[in-house]
Amino acid sequence: MVNSKTFDVIIVGGSYAGLSAAMSLGRALRQVLIIDSGQPCNRQTPHSHNFITHDGETPAQISALAREQVARYSTVTFYNGLAISAVKTEKRFSLTTQSGNTFSSKKLVFATGLKDIMPDLPGFAECWGISILHCPYCHGYEVKNLKTGLLGNGDTGFELVKLISNWTKDIVLFTNGKSTLTIEQTAKLEKRNIPIIQTEIQSFQHDQGKIRSVVLKDQTEILVNAMYARPVFVQHCPIPVELGCEVTEPGFLKVDGFQRTTVAGVYACGDNSIFGRAVSLAVASGTATGAFVNKDLMEEEF
Structure with missing residues (x-):
């Protein structure tokens, strides 16, 4: 149960990148809400490799342990559901879920991955x-x-x-x-x-x-x-584009060196914004994003 409606940061997407960003922000004592619908793109993959200390584990094992560890930080809250829309107000963002719940935050992080478009070929x-x-x-x-x-x-x-x-x-x-x-x-x-x-x-x-x-x-x-x-792909979540975030020619969310999208206060990390779809890269991207978001919050508050 989510006891608050207002947060410093809302992270949409609770897989590797989103959980890593949440850990960075949780350790920085930020009030964080993770919204996740439980549909990671690698859910069918039997084993994950090339991620040191986790080589050969299932994607579900890695994310379950990550979620358990992130949950130890009392300022991080989880919400199981689907984010369907967000609007930017003068100083904050308002985000609505499929169940009709609305939450508010100073910053938004999208760690929502990509959706592969399968060719119409049986099997x-x-x-x-x-x-x-x-x-x-x-x-x-x-x-x-x-x-x-x-x-x-x-x-x-x-x-x-x-x-x-x-x-x-x-x-x-x-x-x-x-x-x-x-x-x-x-x-x-x-x-x-x-x-x-x-x-x-x-x-x-x-x-x-x-x-x-x-x-x-x-x-x-x-x-x-x-x-x-290499099937074609689209953004798994349409909300960033609806907010006005630009997309690169290959189809990734456009971010700067600090994972900021082209909309102030909106960040992206993981597969939706970096080339190279690997768990280790998503984790690194999320860790950095959490630190960058906290830095921007500090600059605004000090």
């Missing part, structure tokens, strides 16, 4: 985060040297091939339609015996999210042990 969503992967630094070691499919085309597909070739040489590039690779790019892949499959994909065959093969529209079935893809 893709079921495998996403389990065996269809976005980041070799997070998951590449576990599928090293295995036959690996890459879903991409043009410059994006070519750069993905270059990146993944450090983890495995047994690569198949699926362009899912006519290749837009340049002549030079195609020649480089052919020199390395990397097949370029231009036939459109019909589906991904899998066993409880573990990919077995890619089925093409001509009914050809190509066996793979893992897949990488």
Whole structure:
């Protein structure tokens, strides 16, 4: 139960970045409200890697321990629910939840992540985060040297091939339609015996999210042990844009070196505003954001 309606800072999003920001602010004795709807983008991922001291743990284990530790700070309050709107008044922000509760704060922090737009291909969503992967630094070691499919085309597909070739040489590039690779790019892949499959994909065959093969529209079935893809994404939460926060060309919230958005008093951290979707980067971003917000509050109050 939330006993107060007024806070120094409201943090929207209670995953790694949001919890890290809350810990910084809680240790700075700030009155903080974390609003979280419990839908992190990596909820389907079985294990998190490349985060020292937590390598191999499940995302849920990491966030549960983080929440337990943040909850020890008496000035931090949790609210389980969905934030749906916010307005800026003369000196504060007023934020409303789906349940109709309204809270007020001096500063707003959005740690709301991104939403991946899954391609309309049967099996893709079921495998996403389990065996269809976005980041070799997070998951590449576990599928090293295995036959690996890459879903991409043009410059994006070519750069993905270059990146993944450090983890495995047994690569198949699926362009899912006519290749837009340049002549030079195609020649480089052919020199390395990397097949370029231009036939459109019909589906991904899998066993409880573990990919077995890619089925093409001509009914050809190509066996793979893992897949990488870079689906398009949008901001998970529309409120920052509704407040007037600018978005960069790739789709991230635009922030300065202190995690301030283009709207005074509004900050962003984690996947929604930094390139590189890793738990460790989200944690670092949140920790810094909490300190920056506290610094701005001190400057205004002193």
